[in-house]
Amino acid sequence: MRRLVLANALAVGPFVLASGAWAGDPEKGRELANKHCIRCHVVGDDPFAGIDSTPSFRFLTKLSDYIERLQTFYRRAPHPVFVEVPGVPRRTEIPAFVAKITVTPETIEDIIAFVKTLEGK
Numbered sequence: 001m002r003r004l005v006l007a008n009a010l011a012v013g014p015f016v017l018a019s020g021a022w023a024g025d026p027e028k029g030r031e032l033a034n035k036h037c038i039r040c041h042v043v044g045d046d047p048f049a050g051i052d053s054t055p056s057f058r059f060l061t062k063l064s065d066y067i068e069r070l071q072t073f074y075r076r077a078p079h080p081v082f083v084e085v086p087g088v089p090r091r092t093e094i095p096a097f098v099a100k101i102t103v104t105p106e107t108i109e110d111i112i113a114f115v116k117t118l119e120g121k
């Protein structure tokens, strides 16, 4: 049910879900973050990952609304240029300046489950 709500919310735009237990798989989320997000973000222990203008995922967990930021990251600059969500219209036609990433509600749930493991670290 929650997955359906998330899928619907993705189709209409920014949304806020009640916090609670996430169905995401933190190990899958770690793999996804290390495959995609690490190109720009420090996602775990390696300080040489990422670029200076991005918040590290540990830093994100210090923000009270970080889960909402992750839920909506594909709509937040600079991601709309290179992140695609199947079924969700693109917000811009600007050509992607880096390799594209495709995310689904499941991908996002997995990444959130992984980032939650970084809380307090």
Ligand code: HEC
Binding pocket: 032, 033, 036, 037, 038, 039, 040, 041, 053, 054, 055, 060, 069, 070, 073, 076, 077, 078, 079, 098, 101, 111
């Ligand atoms: C090509 C570089 C790039 C990649 C790849 C990338 N990001 Fe980002 N991300 C950024 C930049 C730059 C910012 C900072 C934007 C700003 O401060 O305006 C950012 C900020 C964020 C934020 C905070 C947004 C906000 O408004 O507070 C979240 C959440 C985020 N990224 C999630 C992700 C996730 C999850 C992935 C992998 C699936 C990812 N990003 C991949 C460049 C990237």
